[in-house]
Amino acid sequence: EDQVTQSPEALRLQEGESSSLNCSYTVSGLRGLFWYRQDPGKGPEFLFTLYSAGEEKEKERLKATLTKKESFLHITAPKPEDSATYLCAVQALSGFQKLVFGTGTRLLVSP
Amino acid sequence: DVKVTQSSRYLVKRTGEKVFLECVQDMDHENMFWYRQDPGLGLRLIYFSYDVKMKEKGDIPEGYSVSREKKERFSLILESASTNQTSMYLCASSPPDWDRDNEQYFGPGTRLTVT
Numbered sequence: 040e041d042q043v044t045q046s047p048e049a050l051r052l053q054e055g056e057s058s059s060l061n062c063s064y065t066v067s068g069l070r071g072l073f074w075y076r077q078d079p080g081k082g083p084e085f086l087f088t089l090y091s092a093g094e095e096k097e098k099e100r101l102k103a104t105l106t107k108k109e110s111f112l113h114i115t116a117p118k119p120e121d122s123a124t125y126l127c128a129v130q131a132l133s134g135f136q137k138l139v140f141g142t143g144t145r146l147l148v149s150p
Numbered sequence: 151d152v153k154v155t156q157s158s159r160y161l162v163k164r165t166g167e168k169v170f171l172e173c174v175q176d177m178d179h180e181n182m183f184w185y186r187q188d189p190g191l192g193l194r195l196i197y198f199s200y201d202v203k204m205k206e207k208g209d210i211p212e213g214y215s216v217s218r219e220k221k222e223r224f225s226l227i228l229e230s231a232s233t234n235q236t237s238m239y240l241c242a243s244s245p246p247d248w249d250r251d252n253e254q255y256f257g258p259g260t261r262l263t264v265t
Contacts, residue, residue: 071252071253073253073254075256080259080261081258081259082154082240082242082256082257082258082259083193083240083256084256085253085254085255085256088251088253090250126192126193128193130252135198135200135206135247136181136183136198136200136244136247136252136254137195137198137208138193138195138254140192140193140194141192142190142191142192143192
């Protein structure tokens with residue numbers, strides 16, 4: 040069974056304090072790994088797709104990396120507006136377009 | 151930009167009522183999805199559709215049905231609402247399966263409370 044585990048569940052950072060969020064996964068053939076950002080009471084907002092081990096993608100203060108077992112979302116010099124829940128999801132080669140989501144990491148960045 | 155809209159942000163219904171949640175996307179996407187999101191359980195797939203009038207069950211279809219009469223519109227129906235269907239409901243759409251960049255785009259969500 041495809042599975043995604045995110046850690047930590049919650050993370051509190053000071054503004055400017057860089058850190059990383061982890062997404063560990065097991066999947067029967069990875070088609071893609073997706074990162075989303077979700078603000079309270081809103082729908083998830085797409086950030087990145089990673090397709091193969093070694094791939095990296097960046098957007099502003101965020102950088103996503105992928106290995107064969109896990110993905111990291113690195114946040115460099117975060118700002119309070121980066122506070123949100125970050126969701127990771129995997130799509131299997133055989134699963135049509137079904138996404139299996141983790142339960143997310145709640146990030147709070149204090150000024 | 152892809153836009154996915156949902157008919158209501160907040161909805162309060164009584165047990166036993168029939169409930170309709172509507173979703174519309176403006177990107178001519180083939181695929182549409184309905185999820186529910188609950189604390190500690192994450193997003194779980196209820197139903198999806200890969201074409202007009204086509205539907206497939208997701209992981210938790212019990213108590214729900216769907217309708218897709220037009221490409222841009224996907225409806226979720228709670229035949230007889232129950233309190234355990236109180237949740238945040240999220241609609242998503244995506245390009246066809248053969249497109250490598252097939253990320254799903256989500257609507258703002260409907261917070262449904264069943265009393």
